Amino acid sequence: MLTKNRYSIKELLYWTRKETFYIGLYVTLIAILYSxxxxxxxxxxxxxxxxxGTAVAFIIGFQNSAAYGRIxxxxxxxxxxxxxxxxxxxxxxDMVSDEKEVHILVYRHIAWMTALRYAMRQARTWEVSHKEKTNKEWMDIIKPPEKQLALExxxxxxxxxxxxxxxxxxxxxxxxxxxxxSKHLKRLQEDGKLWEFSxxxxxxxxxxxxxxxxKSERIKNFPYPRQYATLSHFFVRLFVLMLPFGIIPEFVTIGESLMETHPLIAPYFKWLCIPFCTAVSWVFYTMERIGRVGENPFEGSANDVPISSISRGIEIDLRQMMNEDHAGIPEQFPQYHHVQL
Structure with missing residues (x-):
């Protein structure tokens, strides 16, 4: 989970640099063919x-709202x-008098959290965001702990x-x-080491x-409906493909209208369609990709729930509560680029 206040435009452009380059190249090609x-x-x-474009905006808005709801x-x-x-x-x-039993019950609970977070990090067939190049780069730099150490x-x-x-x-x-x-608690109760109420x-x-x-497994195992995810994915690309055919002629027309009043600028005005069309396409594509990445909140991306850090924080609290030596208690997982794991 990102901990600093905001993304910078530089980071977003770096994240989408490959797609932005292809979009700009495509718009430039259409502009040259036309002009x-x-x-x-x-x-x-x-x-x-x-x-x-209006319909695509509604679809992307719905997707991002649903993705944020899942997160x-x-x-x-x-x-x-x-x-x-x-x-x-x-x-x-406070309810179990035997310190040894307390230790076993608390440590087993930490094991439960560990097993749960490992289960949440396991990839599902519909989780495809990690297959994109820039997301792979992220995972290569910042690997969740579950990817670095075996569950055993x-x-x-x-x-x-x-x-x-x-x-x-x-x-x-x-x-x-x-x-x-549960079996352990039942045995303690039968042995008289635990009151019935406790x-x-x-x-x-x-x-x-x-x-x-x-509830956590439900989110993990029930994907965002694929018909919505697939349609928004293809509709954005359809809009990006069609956009230059509408914007480029408009800029050419405006440039021609400027010939009398601004003869120095007019011949070159039409080329402004390239950065303008690229910027509009980038906005739509980036918003769709943010929603796509946010559909699955346990993959380990920058905007996902930091279940590793949450689990480690609980472990630290519980072990300090048992007055363990601080030197033996593991430290919190480090943050990389302002992101909790």
Missing amino acids: VVGLEFLNLPWTPIALI WEARKIWGGIVNSSRSWGMKVR EALRPYLDAGELDYVLSKNNKQTALLYIQ FLELEKLLEEFFTLQG
Whole structure:
């Protein structure tokens, strides 16, 4: 998640530099064919182009609104995980008298958060933004922790060997960890180490973790409807392809009208269509791409929910709560280019 106040135009242009170059090259080609070669039939009425542009603007607006809604919902879900995790640490510490059992329950919860964030980082077939060149460059520079360390190694510090093997044998590893937590609480209650009321309170928190996990998995496993994503993708490109055929003749006409009043400027005015048309096309393309990247809030891009940093922050809080040596507590994941991972 980006932490500084705003993107700079420089960063946006760098992010879309490849597409911007091709758009500018395409507009220049059409301008040369129309103005130099004399292919004046490369002319479309401005009204239908403007109507298509208006429709595309509505579609992009809908896509960006839906994408932001998914990001915001994901952020609220992980905010709930933060609050419930702190409650878990507090109640386990105060309701379970055996320090060894407290340590096991808290560390297993950290393992649950670790397994959940790894599951959220796994690529789905409909997640294609990471395949684009500039997004690949981003991932090569700033790799989420889940891409640098295997899940087994990430879980090893928090689970004993038997539990680790059991969890790794399951498809849904985070669910397996919550089941283990529930069985552990039941055993403590049967052994008289946990009051009935405390057992019920902690079970409610496990139920809340199941709910939050399910909500997070729902966003991950249910993509933004592909018909909307695909149509906006193609409609923007259709608009970008048609735009020069309406703008270039307009600039040529304006240039001709300036011949009497501004004879020095008039012959060259028509070439202003190239930066103008490129700029308009860039705006539409960039807005569509922002919405496309924001559809999946767990991929690890600059605008996604920083689930790695959130999980590590909770881990630090819980382990400090248990009065562990600060030297043994891992540090928060670093920010790169003002982005939380």
